[in-house]
Amino acid sequence: CWGYGEDDGPSSWHKGYPIAQGNRQSPINIVPSETVHDSSLSPLIVSYEHCTSIGISNNGCSVAVEYADTEQGPGIYRGPLSDAYRLKQFHFHWGHKDWHGSEHTVDGKTYTSELHLVHWNASKYQTFREAVAAPDGLAVLGVFLETGEEHQSLHKITDALSMVKFKGSNADLKDFNPKCLLPKSLNYWTYSGSLTTPPLHESVTWIVFEEPIEVSKKQMEKFRMLLFSEEEEDEKLMENNFRPPQPLKGRKVCASYN
Ligand SMILES: Nc1nnc(SCC(=O)Nc2ccc(S(N)(=O)=O)cc2)s1
Numbered sequence: 001c002w003g004y005g006e007d008d009g010p011s012s013w014h015k016g017y018p019i020a021q022g023n024r025q026s027p028i029n030i031v032p033s034e035t036v037h038d039s040s041l042s043p044l045i046v047s048y049e050h051c052t053s054i055g056i057s058n059n060g061c062s063v064a065v066e067y068a069d070t071e072q073g074p075g076i077y078r079g080p081l082s083d084a085y086r087l088k089q090f091h092f093h094w095g096h097k098d099w100h101g102s103e104h105t106v107d108g109k110t111y112t113s114e115l116h117l118v119h120w121n122a123s124k125y126q127t128f129r130e131a132v133a134a135p136d137g138l139a140v141l142g143v144f145l146e147t148g149e150e151h152q153s154l155h156k157i158t159d160a161l162s163m164v165k166f167k168g169s170n171a172d173l174k175d176f177n178p179k180c181l182l183p184k185s186l187n188y189w190t191y192s193g194s195l196t197t198p199p200l201h202e203s204v205t206w207i208v209f210e211e212p213i214e215v216s217k218k219q220m221e222k223f224r225m226l227l228f229s230e231e232e233e234d235e236k237l238m239e240n241n242f243r244p245p246q247p248l249k250g251r252k253v254c255a256s257y258n
């Protein structure tokens with residue numbers, strides 16, 4: 001199947017997933033001077049009050065924290081969105097070293113990691129599976145991580161990583177509210193894109209925050225001890241699980257203002 005190595009990495013995904021060469025692929029390089037400031041863009045509303053996280057798992061390409069799928073669950077609305085989107089999971093992408101690891105770049109600058117909070121359009125679709133392939137099915141919040149001060153809430157995640165070292169492993173992680181992982185400013189860029197891993201569905205309204213959050217080098221090192229491989233397999237360190245920027249193909253990127 002697909003991966004991030006020499007033979008199964010992003011440059012060969014098009015063989016199994018032709019959409020990889022589609023017209024609204026993600027991530028992209030964001031050029032702030034070329035974004036359109038859309039004054040009709042209202043502030044994004046993040047409503048993460050009722051947060052029943054059910055667990056943390058290593059799915060073989062990243063580490064993800066899943067949320068219970070309930071009506072009054074955590075969600076986002078307004079901003080560029082016409083409907084209410086419900087939080088399904090969040091996960092991270094990172095590099096082998098601190099100088100790279102993010103998927104989106106800003107004027108070519110890479111960050112040490114990128115957090116993705118994956119939401120699906122529960123106003124319009126019955127299930128995540130239905131929404132994941134629909135053009136307005138998903139909304140993903142992107143948060144850049146850069147090395148600096150230790151993040152006071154990220155330790156709840158990094159402390160759990162040793163329990164999900166191997167592909168296919170999962171552990172309890174109760175009531176983790178990801179609001180604490182958002183930056184102070186909710187200024188964002190938004191554009192129409194895709195999943196950044198196979199099946200690469202062009203179903204994502206991307207909302208990427210301008211302001212990064214700070215995490216310590218030690219906290220990043222804990223992500224790099226995770227494995228792509230299963231127990232009993234040859235150890236393959238989980239790192240560089242990011243797709244490089246894809247062609248913009250004429251899309252415009254809008255900037256919020258709040
Ligand atoms: N029928 C199907 N069920 N599930 C899938 S894909 C599962 C899934 O959530 N994939 C996913 C892949 C990439 C991203 S990302 N990195 O946020 O663009 C988010 C989510 S296809």
Ligand SMILES: [Zn+2]
Nearest residue numbers: 091093116196
């Ligand atoms: Zn992602």
